[in-house]
Amino acid sequence: xxxxxxxxxxxxxxxxxxxxxxxxxxxxxxxxxxxxxxxxxxxxxxxxxxxxxxxxxxxxxxxxxxxxxxxxxxxxxxxxxxxxxxxxxxxxxxxxxxxxxxxxxxxxxxxxxxxxxxxxxxxxxxxxxxxxxxxxxxxxxxxxxxxxxxxxxxxxxxxxxxxxxxxxxxxxxxxxxxxxxx
Numbered sequence: 414x415x416x417x418x419x420x421x422x423x424x425x426x427x428x429x430x431x432x433x434x435x436x437x438x439x440x441x442x443x444x445x446x447x448x449x450x451x452x453x454x455x456x457x458x459x460x461x462x463x464x465x466x467x468x469x470x471x472x473x474x475x476x477x478x479x480x481x482x483x484x485x486x487x488x489x490x491x492x493x494x495x496x497x498x499x500x501x502x503x504x505x506x507x508x509x510x511x512x513x514x515x516x517x518x519x520x521x522x523x524x525x526x527x528x529x530x531x532x533x534x535x536x537x538x539x540x541x542x543x544x545x546x547x548x549x550x551x552x553x554x555x556x557x558x559x560x561x562x563x564x565x566x567x568x569x570x571x572x573x574x575x576x577x578x579x580x581x582x583x584x585x586x587x588x589x590x591x592x593x594x595x
Contacts, residue, residue: 423470430474434481442569445520446479452509462508468543469501472533475519476549479531485551488566494551494558499528502583503545513537522546523576527557530580546580 440446450471458464480486480496492543509515515537522532528548535543551558560571576584 426474427477430478431481434478437478437482439457439484440479440482442521445518446475446476446482448517448519449514450517451514452511454511456575457511460508462510465505467501468505468535469547470501471515472501472519472547475517475533476531476547479521481518483569484567485563488563489551494563497550497552497557498591499548499550500587501545501547503533505543507537507540507542509537509542515542517521518584521572523574523580524560524571526559527575529560530576532577532588535570546583 432467452463456463456467476496477486480489488494515535518532518534518536520532521529523530527550529550530546530548531544536540551563552559564571
């Protein structure tokens with residue numbers, strides 16, 4: 414029964430995210446999305462602070478808002494594309510306790526031919542509690558959608574700057590991990 418309530422809470426958060434995103438201003442390239450949130454009781458682990466998996470779930474919700482506000486969700490629906498996550502890394506520095514308010518910052522930090530790299534930070538009282546990157550792309554029936562195509566669908570240009578150093582290091586580490594997979 415507890416799983417039912419936890420799932421319902423996430424669906425309610427998703428519905429709230431979609432409703433809020435449809436009314437919010439459109440995002441432009443380079444914009445940072447900031448959302449003030451609060452640690453809810455079902456976000457907690459046995460140690461009494463926000464569960465490490467919940468951070469990634471909240472990033473998914475902010476990503477949905479980013480897709481709607483950038484116009485990418487509508488472009489994907491029109492073309493039959495699906496969003497696909499390709500990985501993430503996160504570093505935790507300070508725990509978030511029950512009912513504490515915090516800010517989740519989220520922005521596009523770079524892209525390559527197919528993947529987009531989004532930086533996120535969980536901040537409380539001006540101090541970073543957790544930070545990292547996630548990567549994602551759009552998928553069509555015949556495979557990954559090139560960023561030149563997906564960006565053109567919303568009237569954007571792919572970021573012209575080089576990938577940030579943390580992303581380059583992450584990609585190198587990712588290659589090593591996949592080469593040594595069992």
